[in-house]
Amino acid sequence: MTNEFLFAGFGGQGILFAGKLLAYKGLTDGKEVSWLPSYGPEMRGGTASCSIILSDTPVGSPIVSNPDILIAMNLPSLDKYEKTVKKGGMIFYDSSLISREVIRDDVKAFPIPATKMAEENGTPTLANMIIMGKVLKETDDFTEESVRAALTKVISAKRADMLDVNFGAIKLGYDF
Numbered sequence: 001m002t003n004e005f006l007f008a009g010f011g012g013q014g015i016l017f018a019g020k021l022l023a024y025k026g027l028t029d030g031k032e033v034s035w036l037p038s039y040g041p042e043m044r045g046g047t048a049s050c051s052i053i054l055s056d057t058p059v060g061s062p063i064v065s066n067p068d069i070l071i072a073m074n075l076p077s078l079d080k081y082e083k084t085v086k087k088g089g090m091i092f093y094d095s096s097l098i099s100r101e102v103i104r105d106d107v108k109a110f111p112i113p114a115t116k117m118a119e120e121n122g123t124p125t126l127a128n129m130i131i132m133g134k135v136l137k138e139t140d141d142f143t144e145e146s147v148r149a150a151l152t153k154v155i156s157a158k159r160a161d162m163l164d165v166n167f168g169a170i171k172l173g174y175d176f
Contacts, residue, residue: 005022005052005068007071008070009047011046015049016039018132020050022132025149032058035052074097078100082104089107092110092135094114094115096114112134130170130176144167148163
């Protein structure tokens, strides 16, 4: 089984971090993994996207042209990539920042007010982890052990205090 993911948004929204978390989770789960980041020249505010492939067999190419799952953190990303999602796929989007609904009726859409939830919970920079929690729930790919193991890989030792905060944000999205 192979799942292709595309994360997209503005730089500074944690797009690459969320993608890296999913990639490490795949490795922890014994999957073949491809992680391909892409970002504009600006550190914050520019475009950022990340393609992840999780598979039971070796991955031939890291390019994701037609994702099974799209995570859109802003309106330009939803506008640009909505049409590329495979029929029967899933689209997760931050409804705090995206006022329109998904137009397609051949995909499952999950509006999550992630930015609003993050701000209300005192973690304004963790909207990406809230959406990750919902993605992991809807793809039936959540185990506390593998999520925590992946978090230890993507959170640096000097930021170890953020492990439980990030896990809490993931749980918040999972429970949404």
